Amino acid sequence: TRQSHIRNFSIVAHIDHGKSTISDRILEATHTVTEREMQNQLLDTMDLERERGITIKMNAVEVHYKANDGETYIFHLVDTPGHVDFSYEVSRSLAAADGAILVVDAAQGVEAQTLANVYLALENDLEILPLINKIDLPAADPEAVRAEIEDVIGIDASEAVLASAKQGIGIPELLEQIVAKIPAPEGDLDAPLQALIFDSAYDSYKGVILTVRVKEGVMQPGDKIRFMNSGAEYEITEVGVNSPHPVKRDFLMAGDIGYVAASIKNIRDARPGDTITSVKNPAAEALPGYQPMTPMVYSGLYPTDNSKYNDLREALEKLQLNDASLEFEPETSQALGFGFRTGFLGLLHMDVVQERLEREFDMELITTAPSVTYHAYTTDGEMVEVANPSELPEASAIKWIEEPYVHAQIMVPNEYVGAVMELAQQKRGEFDTMDYLDQNRVNVKYYIPLSEIIFDFFDKLKSNTRGYASLDYEISGYRQSDLVKIDILLNGDKVDALSFIVHKDFAQERSRIITAKLKQIIPRRNFEIPVQAAIGSKIVSRSTIKAYRKDVTSKIHTGDPDRRAKLLDKQKRGKKRMKAVGTVDVPQEAFMAVLKAE
Ligand code: GTP
Secondary structure (H helix, E strand, O other): OHHEEEEEEEEOOOOOOOHHHHHHHHHOOOOOOOOOOOOOOOOOOOOHHHHHOOOOOOOOEEEEEOOOOOOEEEEEEEEOOOOOOHHHHHHHOOOOOEEEEEEOOOOOOOOOHHHHHHHHHOOOOOOEEEEEOOOOOOOOOHHHHHHHHHHHOOOOOOOOOEOOOOOEHHHHHHHHHHHHHHHOOOOOOOOOOEEEEEEEEEEEEOOOEEEEEEEOEEEOOEEEEOOOOOEEEOOOOEEEEOOOOOEEOEEEEEEOEEEEOOOOHHHHOOOOOEEEEEEOOOOOOOOOOOOOOOEEEEEEEEOOOOOHHHHHHHHHHHHHOOOOOOOOEEEEEEOOOEEEEEEEEEHHHHHHHHHHHHHOOOOOOOOOEEOOOOEEEOOOOOOOEEEHHHHHHOOEEEOOOOOEEEEEEEEEHHHHHHHHHHHHHHOOOOOEEEEEEOOOOEEEEEEEEHHHHHHHHHHHHHHHHHOOOOEEEEEEEEEEEEEEEEEEEOOOEEEEOOOOEHHHHHOOOOOOOHHHHHHHHHHOOOOOEEEEEEEOOOEEEEEEEOOOOOOHHHHHHOHHHHHHHHHHHHHHHHHHHHHEEEEEEEEEHHHHHHHOOO
């Protein structure tokens, strides 16, 4: 039957171990794209992905493979991101698959996100096919990595494919293993329709386009469908698959992964995690869906032009369709006006969201410093969740404050254990355990405040271990900490969007560094601008932006034309991300200065 010839799988790995390159080779080997169309990391379709060389979005494609048994198989392959900030993409794609190809770098071995992704695959009961990639590298040690996969992960790796995605080695073997080892999907074609939405995107012509895994039944254009959680009803206008370009189909059936369009304009009607059923013959219950993601970090997003507030709301709603982990709600700032407090899974995610809003929706934005959510316990016995530092109640009204901690696991070669521990202590970490992965590598576990992890922990970790450490973490709970809020005053006025919360031990130093930084970043005016940091009403640090004497623009006219053009260009770009706060122009950079306060 057709169903017995379908294989649904995702490709997972630690970042940079080669998932996207493996996908490229599968597309080539199955002649899904012509040689002319082929380019590296073909499934990374966003410009941002290609520029940064990382996968941000999952991508589901259909390829057809003629196997050694003479039969043609239909593969639905889902390429996923490797970075922790995008793990929600991985977990949603795994819920749609029956198997996972686990790619492990032959020179680096099992890393933190290798393990994290394996756990996600196991939670979804997936068949895991290990593949050891990059065997062409001089430092490759496939046999050691094979042993590591067995010891650390505890899965049989005796038949793991040894591959070089770069040189095209091992791909035929992988394709045969997919046919032989990944189970064909189950599901009854005559049963009431149940299709899980695991991704979506907005198309201005077709409306919301949903990526689905059909678990039971059949769906085709003309069918009336109902979204079981939202209750909304629509008529299917089109179904199809991406291969890798959209190809229309007459139907999708139990076991298929494909797309559905139904002229859906209201974005709230069809969220990832919802189940589609038919109106005529509805299923009794919805599929389990997904655990919603809790953001790790929040920041304020404000349009530089206040009249663009509604455009920003619309842009965020559309982007949310394509980024199910994005959360936002309206907030106002005295300094910045109307905007949105937005939740992210990490700083890379925050960066990507800001860039996508600017590129795909033409927004000009100011992003305020990221903050974790604190719990303030007040003297009247309440607990206030504070995701925006300026909203922390008065110190006199607070009994104590708690902050989120993570359980972090850091995999690192022996010789760097000392460096890792030193860094973790500096960042207020509490040692948990240390296990040997093999003779050379250790898995060190710590409890560390999330705020410390988010800021510059990862960069420091990488530089202190010459890039050899990998990190994964999950929220472990809230703990009481000695925290204070620092307010920043420009020209005597408190700028709410610049407030931040910090541990008491670091308060003095951070205040000093931040006032010095702001002095460098904020453009001079023809009057003096004092920059002050305050805890409550007490000024703890101060710097002064001197007034300029000469007209700086006159310089532009004296320089050579090349230099002049550059200067003007720089000014233009600088201006774009600037917000007038009272009498002072505050550039975007100033809001991020707290991140670099060391
Ligand atoms: P993310 O999607 O960002 O998580 O990365 P990824 O796992 O998809 O890795 P990607 O395929 O982008 O490859 C990362 C880097 O490794 C790229 O520079 C590839 O060219 C390189 N690479 C991939 N496979 C091989 C291989 O077999 N040998 C060698 N030497 N390099 C490889």
